[in-house]
Amino acid sequence: MTELPDNSALLLRTVAMPADTNPNGDIFGGWILSQMDLAGGILAKDIAHGRVATIAVDAMKFIKPVKVGDVVCCYGNVKRMGTTSITLHLEAWVIPLWRPVESRQPFRVTEADFTYVAIDLEGKKRPLQLSH
Numbered sequence: 001m002t003e004l005p006d007n008s009a010l011l012l013r014t015v016a017m018p019a020d021t022n023p024n025g026d027i028f029g030g031w032i033l034s035q036m037d038l039a040g041g042i043l044a045k046d047i048a049h050g051r052v053a054t055i056a057v058d059a060m061k062f063i064k065p066v067k068v069g070d071v072v073c074c075y076g077n078v079k080r081m082g083t084t085s086i087t088l089h090l091e092a093w094v095i096p097l098w099r100p101v102e103s104r105q106p107f108r109v110t111e112a113d114f115t116y117v118a119i120d121l122e123g124k125k126r127p128l129q130l131s132h
Helices: 029-048
Strands: 009-015 052-057 071-081 085-095 107-118
Touching: 009 029, 029 052, 029 071, 029 085, 029 107
Parallel strands: none
Antiparallel strands: 009 071, 052 107, 071 085, 085 107
């Protein structure tokens, strides 16, 4: 059995749908990236106590394809915090519900570090507000 990521929180779960496929019938990598960015944005906003914007995504390598009907789960944890930015390590895992019950083991499809910067109402970077 594949182990889910240690010290990571489940940030998002969604189902891959037919509208998200490429011509080969697999889910677009860009769709996976966007789900990870949504998940990371939720965590980053909670940590920053306000608006954040994505400023960088480290290289992603796709390990296995995602199929229509797969449940995509995004996990993440804090890798680094600066004065105005937060870097999160995010992983996308799949639970293949289309497979027979006995072979529905989750597997990792990709991972990357996403960096978010805290911004004010005008979109300018601001110091992180780590406590209220």
